[in-house]
Amino acid sequence: MKEERVIRIGTRESRLAMWQAEYVARQIRTSHPEIKVELVPMTTTGDKILHRALDQVGGKGLFVKELDLALREKRTDLSVHSLKDVPMEIPEDLPLLAFTGREDPRDAVIFRDRNLKEETGSKLRIGTSSSRRRIQLQELYPNADFPLIRGNVQTRLQKVESGEYDGTVLAMAGLKRLGLEDRADRILEPDEMLPAAGQGILAIQGRAGEDYSFLEEIDDEDSRAEALAERAFIKVLQGGCSAPSAAYAKMDAKTQALWLRGMYCPQEGMSYMKGERKGTPDQAEAIGKALAESLKERYTEGD
Numbered sequence: 001m002k003e004e005r006v007i008r009i010g011t012r013e014s015r016l017a018m019w020q021a022e023y024v025a026r027q028i029r030t031s032h033p034e035i036k037v038e039l040v041p042m043t044t045t046g047d048k049i050l051h052r053a054l055d056q057v058g059g060k061g062l063f064v065k066e067l068d069l070a071l072r073e074k075r076t077d078l079s080v081h082s083l084k085d086v087p088m089e090i091p092e093d094l095p096l097l098a099f100t101g102r103e104d105p106r107d108a109v110i111f112r113d114r115n116l117k118e119e120t121g122s123k124l125r126i127g128t129s130s131s132r133r134r135i136q137l138q139e140l141y142p143n144a145d146f147p148l149i150r151g152n153v154q155t156r157l158q159k160v161e162s163g164e165y166d167g168t169v170l171a172m173a174g175l176k177r178l179g180l181e182d183r184a185d186r187i188l189e190p191d192e193m194l195p196a197a198g199q200g201i202l203a204i205q206g207r208a209g210e211d212y213s214f215l216e217e218i219d220d221e222d223s224r225a226e227a228l229a230e231r232a233f234i235k236v237l238q239g240g241c242s243a244p245s246a247a248y249a250k251m252d253a254k255t256q257a258l259w260l261r262g263m264y265c266p267q268e269g270m271s272y273m274k275g276e277r278k279g280t281p282d283q284a285e286a287i288g289k290a291l292a293e294s295l296k297e298r299y300t301e302g303d
């Protein structure tokens, strides 16, 4: 008798991370009913340190280290991540194998009271821990304060509900996955708030040199091109890891052109610059690099 293949998926324990891992598990089971898929939930260092901005305690890598170790020790076979939390440098032995179809890439503002969304001139307290969100929010709510807020999606929503903050910003992708999209009081279009690289896409990571052909049905070509362009852009600009940056690429379904928009700001407090560039999906990384270089150049020329 053929032995049953078991695939164990490592995931963070938050409700959002668990939903995402279960989503990938379901997709594998659907396209490969012969495979048994199990989740292996883990607490990561990033989840334990809740009182400081991530920028200050080591960045995105904190959410990934424990999952990487589990893959290397073969306690798991795959990790599922929100691509936006995956560092730009990936260890060679643990490649990203597949990218899921993109969920809503936009951000949304959630207010204590829905009417506050019109109060663009008021001194609101809008909690965020992301410099990308903060510097773009400043344009929309110029008189607001942006105190630090940490915790998972539900915790942040509770902190707004309790009145600790007047509002916060969350990704639509997370809200939708958790069935909380009703909470979005003001959805921000990419022109108003350029998303983080990878926002809305799930990345599936595994060990180099193993057979992961069962992921073929999951891997989404458009997401892959968008992810590569966005991440190539950020990689060029990542001098200090706390530099605010944003990148959003979109495959045009009709023309099959790949559009990339990016934001560059060398350091919070300095002015930022946005630009865009178009190409074909096979040029994804080149487009990202080229846009980053050109924004850098324009910036230093004082344009």
Ligand SMILES: NCc1[nH]cc(CCC(=O)O)c1CC(=O)O
Pocket: 082, 083, 084, 085, 153, 169, 170, 171, 172, 173, 174, 198, 199, 200, 201, 202
């Ligand atoms: N930093 C936490 C995080 N990582 C990914 C998402 C949303 C889901 C996604 O982008 O796919 C969130 C929550 C948020 O920023 O609101």
